[in-house]
Each structure stands twice: as structure tokens, then as C-alpha cells.
Amino acid sequence: MKQTENSVWGGFHTPDCPAGCATCSAEKDRFAARFGRTRLTEGETLPEAHYRSHRILFLLTGRIHVRIGRNADYELTDRQCVFLARKKDVSVRALTDSEMVILDFNNRITLCHNDILAGIATRATSRKASPPILPIVPEVLFFFRGLGPVLEPEGLHLPCYHVVKEYELFLMMRYFYGAEELGDFLRDVIRPKDDFRLFVLSTYHQAEHLNELAQMANMSESAFIRRFRETFGEPFHSWRVKQKAADIVQAIRDGIRSNDELIRLFRFKSYLAFYRFCQRHMHCSPSALKTKYS
Numbered sequence: 451m452k453q454t455e456n457s458v459w460g461g462f463h464t465p466d467c468p469a470g471c472a473t474c475s476a477e478k479d480r481f482a483a484r485f486g487r488t489r490l491t492e493g494e495t496l497p498e499a500h501y502r503s504h505r506i507l508f509l510l511t512g513r514i515h516v517r518i519g520r521n522a523d524y525e526l527t528d529r530q531c532v533f534l535a536r537k538k539d540v541s542v543r544a545l546t547d548s549e550m551v552i553l554d555f556n557n558r559i560t561l562c563h564n565d566i567l568a569g570i571a572t573r574a575t576s577r578k579a580s581p582p583i584l585p586i587v588p589e590v591l592f593f594f595r596g597l598g599p600v601l602e603p604e605g606l607h608l609p610c611y612h613v614v615k616e617y618e619l620f621l622m623m624r625y626f627y628g629a630e631e632l633g634d635f636l637r638d639v640i641r642p643k644d645d646f647r648l649f650v651l652s653t654y655h656q657a658e659h660l661n662e663l664a665q666m667a668n669m670s671e672s673a674f675i676r677r678f679r680e681t682f683g684e685p686f687h688s689w690r691v692k693q694k695a696a697d698i699v700q701a702i703r704d705g706i707r708s709n710d711e712l713i714r715l716f717r718f719k720s721y722l723a724f725y726r727f728c729q730r731h732m733h734c735s736p737s738a739l740k741t742k743y744s
Contacts, residue, residue: 490544512548535638
């Protein structure tokens with residue numbers, strides 16, 4: 451199977467991926483997930499995550515020292531996992547030869563237009579914060595065995611497969627640990643407002659209107675509007691129009707030329723609505739747009 455260098459992860463991207471997408475999102479954005487297996491020898495330090503991703507480290511065997519920030523020091527033994535938020539200064543060093551599975555992710559977990567992490571935040575009860583460490587239940591270990599060669603650096607990297615498995619893992623963890631424990635484990639990123647820019651960039655394409663996005667974030671419209679202006683420096687509607695225009699251009703550059711496909715992909719109600727959007731916001735017709743960017 452032909453492989454090319456992947457611009458996001460620095461690994462491999464398969465053009466003939468069985469998902470059959472016209473364009474691969476992993477080629478042009480960073481809001482993805484990737485599982486990998488890492489082995490450290492005694493005294494070796496774990497390299498930083500790509501693009502300062504959030505990271506869950508599942509220690510299968512061995513013993514490691516984890517430092518989060520200046521004052522939080524933890525020692526993990528086999529069959530424990532730790533969450534490392536990308537905004538934290540983190541170092542991980544092996545105290546003995548160690549093997550671990552690592553999930554790097556830069557996306558929100560959204561299913562059926564619901565942000566699962568935000569949902570956990572609304573159900574979790576407040577209590578004194580504990581270390582972001584959990585035991586690894588047998589079902590999660592079995593899940594990793596099912597990933598097989600995908601975990602290895604030389605294995606094929608199918609971006610959609612990693613995201614699907616990420617969703618599966620979070621659903622399992624929600625079931626086996628419960629909202630309270632999982633909410634405490636992920637407390638640095640659990641609410642959309644904790645990582646608001648990432649939440650918007652990961653989910654804006656699922657909502658046409660601000661109230662839909664605010665609902666997904668479990669925020670009031672007024673709070674969402676205020677936070678959006680603070681984060682992006684402009685109103686949601688004007689930002690969304692520019693983002694949609696940029697996404698259309700990117701889709702055309704990636705080879706999507708069918709009007710029907712573009713109308714479906716960007717949720718236009720008709721060709722006329724698509725035509726008017728292009729004329730008003732991109733100052734040309736769809737056919738001229740395709741000529742310009744093909």
C-alpha cells in the first residue's frame with residue numbers, strides 16, 4: 451500500500467485508506483487522535499507530545515516518575531494511567547524499563563451533537579481534587595490488545611481509525627470509571643471553557659447557529675458570546691462565514707468538484723443558496739471558484 455509523509459503527525463498517511471474520503475482531514479488540521487506504544491529504558495525521558503497534544507499515558511509494565519508543573523510529583527507502577535494536559539509543563543522519566551500505550555489527542559469527544567466531556571462535567575460532583583491517576587481496568591487492557599499493529603511506529607496510520615478507537619475508549623472509561631472519577635481525571639480539559647478555542651475548532655462544523663454550539667458546550671448563549679469574542683476577537687457569525695469560505699476553498703483544492711457534494715458537505719439547502727454564498731462572501735460563482743482553486 452502506497453504511503454506518503456503525513457504533515458500532521460510526521461508518520462505515514464495512506465492515500466488509499468479504506469474510509470474512501472475525498473480528502474483526509476489529518477492532512478490539514480491538528481484536531482486528531484493517535485495511539486502508540488512506547489518503550490523506555492531505565493533513566494530514559496519520554497519525548498514531548500506532537501503539537502503539545504493532550505496525552506493519556508497508560509503504563510502497562512515498569513515504573514515511572516511523572517512531574518506536572520513545579521510541585522506535583524507522582525510515581526506510577528504498572529497498570530496505572532495518568533492524564534497530562536497540554537497546557538501543563540510535564541516530564542516523564544522511567545525508573546525501570548517500562549512499556550506504555552499513549553493516546554495523544556487534540557479534539558473534543560462529540561457524539562450526536564453532544565460534547566461528552568462537557569456532559570461529564572455537568573454530572574460530576576465537586577470534591578477535593580485528587581491526582582489525575584487511575585488504575586487500568588482489565589477491559590481497557592483487552593481493548594489495547596485489540597489495537598494490535600496499529601500501536602507500532604512502523605504500522606499503518608489510518609487517521610479515522612484512531613479517532614473511532616479514541617471515542618470507543620472514552621465511552622469505555624465513562625462506563626467503567628463513572629462520571630465522578632473520570633471527571634476528576636480529566637478536570638483540566640473537561641469543560642469546553644477550559645479549552646474553548648479547541649472546542650470551537652473541533653465542533654463548529656456541526657452547528658450552523660450560535661445557540662446550537664452554546665448548547666453543545668453546556669453554556670448559556672450570553673456566556674458563549676462573551677467567551678467567543680474574548681477568544682477570537684470577533685462575533686461568531688462573521689468568524690463562521692470566513693471559516694466556511696476557507697473550508698470550501700480547501701475542499702476544492704483537495705479535489706471535491708461536484709456541486710452536489712459541496713452542497714451536502716457544507717449543508718446548503720440548495721444550489722441557489724450555495725451560489726449566493728459564493729457570490730456574497732467569495733465574490734465569484736461556484737464554477738469560477740473551482741477554476742481558480744483547482
